[in-house]
Amino acid sequence: MANLTELKRKVSLKVGGLLRRLLRELKASVPKAVPQIIAILLAFVVGAITLLLTGYSPLEAYGAMLTGAFGDTFGIGQTFTQATPIIFTALAFLFAYKCGLFNIGAEGQFLIGAFTAALVGISFGGLPFFIHIPLALIAGALGGAAWGFIPAVLKAQRGAHEVITTMMLSYVALYLTSYMVNYPFKAPGMVAQTVLIFPSAELPRILQPTQLSASIFLAVLLAVLTQYTLCRTTIGYEVRAIGLNPSAAESGGISIKKGMIMALTISGAIAGLGGAGEVLGTHRRFIESFSPGYGWDGLAVALVGGLHPVGILLASVLFGALRSGGMTMTRVTHVPYDIGSILQALVILFVAAPMLIRYLLKRGGIKWWNS
Amino acid sequence: MRSITKTFPGVVANDKIDFVVEKGEIHGLLGENGAGKTVLMNILYGLYKPDDGKIVVDGKEVDIDSPRAALDLGIGMVHQHFMVVPSLTVMENIVLGREPKKNGILLDTEKALRDVKDFCDRYRLEVDLKAPMLSLPVGVQQRVEILKALYRGANILILDEPTSVLTPQEVQELFKAVQALKQQGKTVVFISHKLREVLAICDRITVLRRGRVVETVEAAETSLSELARMMVGREIHFMFDKKQPENQRVVLKVENVEAVDDRGLPALKDIGFDVRSSEILGIAGVEGNGQTELVEALAGVRKVTAGRILLNDNDVTKASSGKRIQLGASTVPEDRHKRGLIMDFSVMENIILGSHDQPPFAKGLIRTNIKEVLSDAEKLMDSLHLGSRVRINIREVLSGAKMLVASLILGSRGKPTSAKGFVRLDIKQASDYARRLIEEFSIKTPDKDTPAQHLSGGTQQRVVLAREFSRNPKLIIASQPTRGLDIGATEYVRGKLVEMRNHGCAVLLISADLDEIWVLSDRIAVIYEGRIVAVKDPKKTNESELGLLMAGGKSD
Numbered sequence: 001m002a003n004l005t006e007l008k009r010k011v012s013l014k015v016g017g018l019l020r021r022l023l024r025e026l027k028a029s030v031p032k033a034v035p036q037i038i039a040i041l042l043a044f045v046v047g048a049i050t051l052l053l054t055g056y057s058p059l060e061a062y063g064a065m066l067t068g069a070f071g072d073t074f075g076i077g078q079t080f081t082q083a084t085p086i087i088f089t090a091l092a093f094l095f096a097y098k099c100g101l102f103n104i105g106a107e108g109q110f111l112i113g114a115f116t117a118a119l120v121g122i123s124f125g126g127l128p129f130f131i132h133i134p135l136a137l138i139a140g141a142l143g144g145a146a147w148g149f150i151p152a153v154l155k156a157q158r159g160a161h162e163v164i165t166t167m168m169l170s171y172v173a174l175y176l177t178s179y180m181v182n183y184p185f186k187a188p189g190m191v192a193q194t195v196l197i198f199p200s201a202e203l204p205r206i207l208q209p210t211q212l213s214a215s216i217f218l219a220v221l222l223a224v225l226t227q228y229t230l231c232r233t234t235i236g237y238e239v240r241a242i243g244l245n246p247s248a249a250e251s252g253g254i255s256i257k258k259g260m261i262m263a264l265t266i267s268g269a270i271a272g273l274g275g276a277g278e279v280l281g282t283h284r285r286f287i288e289s290f291s292p293g294y295g296w297d298g299l300a301v302a303l304v305g306g307l308h309p310v311g312i313l314l315a316s317v318l319f320g321a322l323r324s325g326g327m328t329m330t331r332v333t334h335v336p337y338d339i340g341s342i343l344q345a346l347v348i349l350f351v352a353a354p355m356l357i358r359y360l361l362k363r364g365g366i367k368w369w370n371s
Numbered sequence: 372m373r374s375i376t377k378t379f380p381g382v383v384a385n386d387k388i389d390f391v392v393e394k395g396e397i398h399g400l401l402g403e404n405g406a407g408k409t410v411l412m413n414i415l416y417g418l419y420k421p422d423d424g425k426i427v428v429d430g431k432e433v434d435i436d437s438p439r440a441a442l443d444l445g446i447g448m449v450h451q452h453f454m455v456v457p458s459l460t461v462m463e464n465i466v467l468g469r470e471p472k473k474n475g476i477l478l479d480t481e482k483a484l485r486d487v488k489d490f491c492d493r494y495r496l497e498v499d500l501k502a503p504m505l506s507l508p509v510g511v512q513q514r515v516e517i518l519k520a521l522y523r524g525a526n527i528l529i530l531d532e533p534t535s536v537l538t539p540q541e542v543q544e545l546f547k548a549v550q551a552l553k554q555q556g557k558t559v560v561f562i563s564h565k566l567r568e569v570l571a572i573c574d575r576i577t578v579l580r581r582g583r584v585v586e587t588v589e590a591a592e593t594s595l596s597e598l599a600r601m602m603v604g605r606e607i608h609f610m611f612d613k614k615q616p617e618n619q620r621v622v623l624k625v626e627n628v629e630a631v632d633d634r635g636l637p638a639l640k641d642i643g644f645d646v647r648s649s650e651i652l653g654i655a656g657v658e659g660n661g662q663t664e665l666v667e668a669l670a671g672v673r674k675v676t677a678g679r680i681l682l683n684d685n686d687v688t689k690a691s692s693g694k695r696i697q698l699g700a701s702t703v704p705e706d707r708h709k710r711g712l713i714m715d716f717s718v719m720e721n722i723i724l725g726s727h728d729q730p731p732f733a734k735g736l737i738r739t740n741i742k743e744v745l746s747d748a749e750k751l752m753d754s755l756h757l758g759s760r761v762r763i764n765i766r767e768v769l770s771g772a773k774m775l776v777a778s779l780i781l782g783s784r785g786k787p788t789s790a791k792g793f794v795r796l797d798i799k800q801a802s803d804y805a806r807r808l809i810e811e812f813s814i815k816t817p818d819k820d821t822p823a824q825h826l827s828g829g830t831q832q833r834v835v836l837a838r839e840f841s842r843n844p845k846l847i848i849a850s851q852p853t854r855g856l857d858i859g860a861t862e863y864v865r866g867k868l869v870e871m872r873n874h875g876c877a878v879l880l881i882s883a884d885l886d887e888i889w890v891l892s893d894r895i896a897v898i899y900e901g902r903i904v905a906v907k908d909p910k911k912t913n914e915s916e917l918g919l920l921m922a923g924g925k926s927d
Binding site: 231232233234235236237238241244245247250251252253254255 | 691694695696697702709710712713714715720724725728733794795796798
């Protein structure tokens with residue numbers, strides 16, 4: 001029995017240490033979040049002014065938005081359903097960004113991942129769920145990874161700028177999947193979509209009657225895994241080293257090409273997993289251009305989230321709430337839905353734009369602009 | 372300046388400093404980095420406000436609250452980092468802010484050119500006025516900075532560490548210019564931590580240490596070692612004990628190596644030499660003669676277009692930088708900001724760079740010690756009083772699962788710790804290692820998690836040395852290892868290099884500082900325009916012969 005208590009003690013020590021570290025990190029990150037929080041408040045203030053100018057009551061509108069987003073089970077479910085895919089795409093952006101790469105093609109990687117997952121989902125009927133689901137998820141990750149791998153190789157071997165190539169590949173992905181569900185894989189009926197996936201590939205819905213699925217657990221797990229990979233593994237170390245100072249990384253024996261390919265491929269895989277989660281959990285099939293721009297939202301959320309997984313989780317919920325609350329607001333107060341979009345745009349403008357500009361200036365080598 | 376005091380949070384940068392400069396003299400302000408030299412001069416130039424004390428110029432007490440006020444009093448300053456507009460021409464930079472105008476608005480180019488030309492002639496500072504600033508070498512840019520200060524009417528010229536960016540030739544040029552200024556009746560304050568230079572150019576020297584004046588002395592009545600003692604507060608060794616080498620063998624062999632620079636022009640031409648164990652081979656040369664490219668080619672970060680590089684008899688001509696590190700090559704890069712350190716990384720993260728993918732820092736994602744896992748499981752089984760049948764099953768299941776996962780993730784079971792890729796970074800091992808090195812190399816850092824950018828230049832260099840020297844290297848390539856360091860740090864770095872040599876390491880030393888080459892090298896090679904033009908025994912050559920070779924001349 002002594003051994004058991006010993007073991008218990010060890011485990012509790014380990015857990016205690018982990019918790020302490022988490023607390024310490026949270027404490028340290030609070031001051032860093034201040035600009036973000038101010039920017040979000042500012043966005044709401046400017047949004048209120050916009051509402052006043054257009055003749056609506058900001059209090060009423062925001063109230064409706066808040067109750068819409070968090071007021072009842074349906075609202076909460078809707079909010080988190082909207083937040084889930086953005087977590088994936090934001091994490092995808094983050095991972096490439098840490099390597100100094102600007103992956104703005106998460107949208108395309110997301111779509112391809114969704115489609116490859118759907119393919120596995122509509123095939124292989126009769127597989128047990130504990131094989132079918134992972135298989136479909138892996139297919140999604142691989143699809144996204146492939147869509148990240150192409151620009152990565154172009155960048156490493158030919159020096160093609162990833163901003164251009166990832167964005168172009170996004171359109172390729174959009175039209176490719178569009179073609180696929182309009183012709184070879186079109187389900188009978190009017191809508192350009194695949195047939196429903198087999199039930200064995202479905203991710204369980206966790207908050208009926210909303211569409212919120214277990215995909216959100218996957219998203220949170222991935223956030224943790226991303227942080228772990230970046231800080232506690234050699235590949236994460238190399239990725240960060242390349243992102244911060246490629247010359248020094250190279251001198252330190254790190255292969256820049258390999259690191260970049262790795263980072264962008266993993267980034268694509270994360271986005272692809274997000275797509276898979278949407279297909280397996282939310283829609284249960286691939287519908288033509290079903291993404292309302294989750295890939296692009298991911299970029300904004302990563303920046304609003306302060307380029308940290310925890311920040312990304314929080315910012316995703318904010319963006320999810322703006323989407324779901326916006327719908328309720330329109331229904332209840334007749335304030336146009338676009339106010340929600342305006343608020344999103346304002347948040348991005350206040351938080352992300354200055355960061356983005358600074359980053360691009362630094363990268364563009366026009367440093368004199370700053371000095 | 373009388374009794375100047377300036378404190379910053381946590382430090383007294385200037386503590387009741389009295390500093391008197393006579394008209395028409397060249398006054399040296401000597402001190403280590405952080406002694407308060409620059410702070411004192413920034414006060415004089417109106418960039419900082421002193422907490423206490425007063426400034427007297429030409430017998431009048433003055434209040435200098437801005438650089439403009441300083442300029443009005445005839446005080447000009449040339450900073451360590453130049454403040455020029457790179458895209459404008461030399462003339463435009465000089466007249467900037469005081470342009471002669473045509474019709475009140477347009478720049479009168481002709482008049483400006485004429486004015487500035489007269490000016491240059493008067494001070495005998497030659498420079499192509501129509502050249503765009505960015506095309507000029509550093510030494511010429513500095514000359515433009517001096518002209519700029521003079522054009523604004525400076526009578527007292529403060530030069531902040533003016534030689535730190537210059538080649539030996541440029542330093543000579545600068546000294547001539549400074550002498551010329553003195554003859555024109557200008558007063559020069561020469562800030563430096565380089566003893567020889569201060570001694571060579573100055574009339575009087577004030578030594579600062581930790582924010583206080585140690586003494587003001589006549590340059591003619593002092594010596595190198597006396598100044599060093601005043602500056603550091605203890606005796607400084609300029610020579611090092613070298614052990615007689617035994618059983619020397621060739622560690623690095625370079626054969627007919629050629630390489631191009633960033634613009635694609637040939638930078639290394641038919642370079643050949645070798646470095647033996649227990650030897651320091653010094654490569655002397657004026658900067659820009661291929662040293663940077665040579666170091667990069669040897670470190671594996673620049674492609675070699677011809678020739679071979681052998682490291683311990685392994686052909687590494689095409690090997691990656693990582694492979695070369697594994698084979699025992701360590702590099703101290705010339706630019707620690709660019710290649711030596713990742714400034715946003717912590718001291719610890721910087722210290723493991725290059726070893727991060729090797730044990731003990733890299734470990735399999737899961738505990739690699741299967742036995743440990745199994746014995747834990749067994750203990751658990753025992754304590755639960757389960758039968759032996761179950762135990763065996765658990766054993767099999769566990770090891771089977773582990774093998775599967777390990778082979779999936781690492782690709783090679785059995786040797787997961789040496790695999791690159793998705794491998795766990797053992798932070799505990801890294802922390803212990805970092806703490807040990809911080810102790811061993813006296814790295815002045817609050818802790819191992821402090822970002823490298825928060826450390827002073829000398830401390831940063833210690834981090835690089837700690838990393839590169841503790842990897843058990845067979846070859847050390849040290850490029851400008853003491854550039855920008857103060858005298859104490861310089862002594863430390865040189866001592867370490869000799870220590871590594873005495874331990875059997877082969878050391879390739881590349882330095883623009885001939886003194887450094889001289890003091891440390893067992894053999895001296897001279898590089899000129901990408902070629903090794905001579906290899907000399909330091910006992911059988913002299914400074915003037917080397918100087919001649921460095922300048923492209925032939926020796927007898």
